[in-house]
Amino acid sequence: MRNYSFEFYKIELSSPNLCTFAFTSTPYQILCGRSLSSVKQVIIDAEMLANYSEPPLVLLTWLFDLANITSLTVSASTLQVS
Numbered sequence: 001m002r003n004y005s006f007e008f009y010k011i012e013l014s015s016p017n018l019c020t021f022a023f024t025s026t027p028y029q030i031l032c033g034r035s036l037s038s039v040k041q042v043i044i045d046a047e048m049l050a051n052y053s054e055p056p057l058v059l060l061t062w063l064f065d066l067a068n069i070t071s072l073t074v075s076a077s078t079l080q081v082s
Contacts, residue, residue: 021066031062041071046078 013033022043046059
């Protein structure tokens with residue numbers, strides 16, 4: 001998923017067979033949905049805008065929501081955000 005729109009604040013997933021969730025963008029959306037336990041691999045490449053004074057805490061909530069993952073890949077820029 002790549003998002004460059006600030007028009008929505010929630011990512012709702014309804015994919016019981018989704019195995020991989022990849023996200024590239026500025027992470028400010030709440031992640032919710034059914035059957036997130038099927039997601040086993042997560043790839044996050046967070047992009048921060050210059051006007052953000054603090055990193056978004058939403059990344060931490062995503063990890064709680066995706067608690068059953070077996071593989072997590074984050075970019076260097078994501079590590080700097082967190």
